[in-house]
Amino acid sequence: MQLYLNQTSPYARVARIVAVEKGLLDRVELEWVDPWANREELIAVNPASRIPVLTTDDGEALSESLLIALYLDEQGASNRLVPAPERARVLALAGRGQALADAAFNTVIGRKHEGLKSDDTVLGQRRLVAMRRLLAELAHGVDRPVMEMPLNLGHIVLAVALDYLDFRLPELAWRDKHPALATWADPVLGRDSFTQTAFE
Numbered sequence: 499m500q501l502y503l504n505q506t507s508p509y510a511r512v513a514r515i516v517a518v519e520k521g522l523l524d525r526v527e528l529e530w531v532d533p534w535a536n537r538e539e540l541i542a543v544n545p546a547s548r549i550p551v552l553t554t555d556d557g558e559a560l561s562e563s564l565l566i567a568l569y570l571d572e573q574g575a576s577n578r579l580v581p582a583p584e585r586a587r588v589l590a591l592a593g594r595g596q597a598l599a600d601a602a603f604n605t606v607i608g609r610k611h612e613g614l615k616s617d618d619t620v621l622g623q624r625r626l627v628a629m630r631r632l633l634a635e636l637a638h639g640v641d642r643p644v645m646e647m648p649l650n651l652g653h654i655v656l657a658v659a660l661d662y663l664d665f666r667l668p669e670l671a672w673r674d675k676h677p678a679l680a681t682w683a684d685p686v687l688g689r690d691s692f693t694q695t696a697f698e
């Protein structure tokens with residue numbers, strides 16, 4: 499299998515962390531690529547020129563980080579990251595993490611292309627409000643059973659999104675505003691799969 503990725507994408511990092519946690523890294527070749535450069539090798543596997551993409555041993559090209567994560571979860575022998583009895587809870591948490599990553603990533607991309615004024619647009623304001631609401635809900639729910647479970651896909655997606663906020667939007671100061679969420683996230687962020695794949 500081949501995983502197309504870069505070092506700054508929260509979505510690609512989720513796919514890579516799942517590969518590490520599932521013990522699949524020796525079966526996955528990492529293909530480093532800049533998605534914004536419209537490289538032919540990426541467009542050949544994803545006409546949207548977005549990462550991550552996972553090409554499977556039988557020649558399918560999977561896009562979308564959560565779909566790649568579900569596919570890899572079926573492959574490796576180690577514990578399921580979406581265990582059947584807790585499926586809905588885990589997917590619900592993964593959805594919250596993905597929404598946080600989407601709002602953060604689109605804020606960063608908006609600023610990159612249009613400057614800080616992109617935060618003042620209708621969409622920019624919606625993204626900032628969405629992040630505030632998501633963080634408040636997640637901080638309130640740190641004692642939910644899903645947060646206490648062994649590592650699962652929800653944890654991975656959420657912790658990557660929170661680390662992306664530290665990386666790209668530190669002024670949001672989510673740790674100061676929601677210390678209980680930071681207390682939950684830090685052990686997840688300290689795992690080998692996270693430190694090996696740190697944003698840079």
Ligand SMILES: N[C@@H](CCC(=O)N[C@@H](CS)C(=O)NCC(=O)O)C(=O)O
Pocket residue numbers: 506507508509510533534546547548549550561562563564603
């Ligand atoms: N929903 C997608 C988002 C993927 C995405 O937006 N990737 C970014 C990198 S962080 C990208 O490749 N952007 C290039 C572009 O949009 O042209 C996923 O979960 O994989």
